[in-house]
Amino acid sequence: MNSLHNLQSKPPSFGGVGGGLGFSIILASKSPRRQELLRDLGLKFTVQSMDIPEIFPEGMGMTEIPVYLADLKAEAFRPQLKENQLIITADTIVWLEGKVLNKPTDYADGFRMLRDLSGKKHQVLTGVCLLSKEKTVSFYASTDVWFKELSDKEINFYLENYRPYDKAGAYGIQEWIGYIGIHRIEGSFFNVMGLPVQDLYEHLKVF
Amino acid sequence: MNSLHNLQSKPPSFGGVGGGLGFSIILASKSPRRQELLRDLGLKFTVQSMDIPEIFPEGMGMTEIPVYLADLKAEAFRPQLKENQLIITADTIVWLEGKVLNKPTDYADGFRMLRDLSGKKHQVLTGVCLLSKEKTVSFYASTDVWFKELSDKEINFYLENYRPYDKAGAYGIQEWIGYIGIHRIEGSFFNVMGLPVQDLYEHLKVF
Numbered sequence: 001m002n003s004l005h006n007l008q009s010k011p012p013s014f015g016g017v018g019g020g021l022g023f024s025i026i027l028a029s030k031s032p033r034r035q036e037l038l039r040d041l042g043l044k045f046t047v048q049s050m051d052i053p054e055i056f057p058e059g060m061g062m063t064e065i066p067v068y069l070a071d072l073k074a075e076a077f078r079p080q081l082k083e084n085q086l087i088i089t090a091d092t093i094v095w096l097e098g099k100v101l102n103k104p105t106d107y108a109d110g111f112r113m114l115r116d117l118s119g120k121k122h123q124v125l126t127g128v129c130l131l132s133k134e135k136t137v138s139f140y141a142s143t144d145v146w147f148k149e150l151s152d153k154e155i156n157f158y159l160e161n162y163r164p165y166d167k168a169g170a171y172g173i174q175e176w177i178g179y180i181g182i183h184r185i186e187g188s189f190f191n192v193m194g195l196p197v198q199d200l201y202e203h204l205k206v207f
Numbered sequence: 208m209n210s211l212h213n214l215q216s217k218p219p220s221f222g223g224v225g226g227g228l229g230f231s232i233i234l235a236s237k238s239p240r241r242q243e244l245l246r247d248l249g250l251k252f253t254v255q256s257m258d259i260p261e262i263f264p265e266g267m268g269m270t271e272i273p274v275y276l277a278d279l280k281a282e283a284f285r286p287q288l289k290e291n292q293l294i295i296t297a298d299t300i301v302w303l304e305g306k307v308l309n310k311p312t313d314y315a316d317g318f319r320m321l322r323d324l325s326g327k328k329h330q331v332l333t334g335v336c337l338l339s340k341e342k343t344v345s346f347y348a349s350t351d352v353w354f355k356e357l358s359d360k361e362i363n364f365y366l367e368n369y370r371p372y373d374k375a376g377a378y379g380i381q382e383w384i385g386y387i388g389i390h391r392i393e394g395s396f397f398n399v400m401g402l403p404v405q406d407l408y409e410h411l412k413v414f
Contacts, residue, residue, distance in 0.1 A: 037386075040383070040386060041386050041387070042383060042386075148409075173396075176248075176249060179244075179247060179248050179249075179397065179404045180248070180404070180408045181405065182395075182405060183395055183403075183405040183406065184393070184394055185392065185394075185395075185396060186392075186393045187391055188389075188390055188392075189380075189392065190386065196390075197386045197387070198355065198386065198387060198388065198389060198390040199390065201386070201387045202355075
């Protein structure tokens with residue numbers, strides 16, 4: 001159970017606040033975090049997803065990768081796209097010292113990642129693509145995240161209890177490891193969770 | 208319903224990660240946000256509270272006020288404190304352009320506060336006091352928060368639907384207004400919610 005559940009006293013709504021959105025919105029993401037963030041932003045949408053390999057050209061830069069992958073995921077929907085449908089895709093990467101940290105393949109991989117992140121600043125970038133029949137808009141948000149020095153005990157406790165195998169960089173900022181390990185961020189918190197909701201709201205208002 | 212509820216898959220626990228804490232912990236705060244944040248940090252505790260007027264000496268500085276008030280709240284428990292009890296108190300202030308924004312007294316006051324915060328950076332500071340029979344530790348955390356320009360429509364929508372009359376500065380970062388309005392913070396997100404859990408964890412480990 002997470003605290004934040006009870007803290008948002010009412011379901012939010014886009015109603016009356018712009019973002020008319022004559023579109024039928026499809027979130028193309030299996031991430032439960034993204035689905036909940038989009039819902040809490042006040043949007044009505046359905047979820048569809050395809051398995052698109054998250055492969056990007058070698059040598060691609062930190063800010064290009066997540067946009068490239070979000071675009072790739074969106075383009076896969078283009079052939080079946082109907083009028084009045086709007087696809088939202090997103091891709092989040094964790095960037096540490098010039099390299100991407102993917103989802104951990106196993107316990108040892110997760111341990112290695114958290115050991116690498118410990119005591120350092122890293123970047124979390126989310127690329128987002130909005131695609132309709134007439135228009136495509138892509139953008140990204142970047143947040144700097146600082147981990148304190150994590151003990152092996154803390155890393156093991158987290159991996160054993162939270163099994164973050166679906167999370168880039170092997171952690172969720174909204175989970176225990178984020179509570180005890182992250183003392184500072186610069187940028188959007190929700191971006192680190194997987195969706196830069198403030199930027200998305202602005203782009204949707206004028207789409 | 209808030210997204211973050213479902214995102215923390217397991218109740219966390221301090222177990223095995225230090226913070227031995229032979230103490231029986233009492234959180235002296237009526238804030239449901241603080242209660243949930245402390246629970247999600249993995250602590251077992253009970254809640255007691257007293258009504259202490261949140262009054263501080265004139266001319267007191269931004270970083271002194273929340274610590275002064277947290278200390279004040281803790282000291283009120285000293286006469287009844289038992290061996291092995293640890294009191295945790297906290298006070299959060301919103302600081303905008305040299306002044307404290309309190310909890311809004313009514314709709315018009317809340318509107319005025321959000322209009323003032325719109326398009327600007329402000330500071331959120333939480334003072335925390337840990338008090339046992341033998342020891343007192345106080346500290347604070349500060350986070351810079353940036354609001355985008357809010358429209359009257361957005362402010363009205365938020366006030367009508369969320370009624371943030373228990374919140375300093377008339378907003379909750381974890382609510383709809385935080386999703387659509389806050390694009391950047393520098394510091395701890397959970398501090399803005401009312402408790403700097405990472406710092407608290409460190410202080411508790413060595414208390």
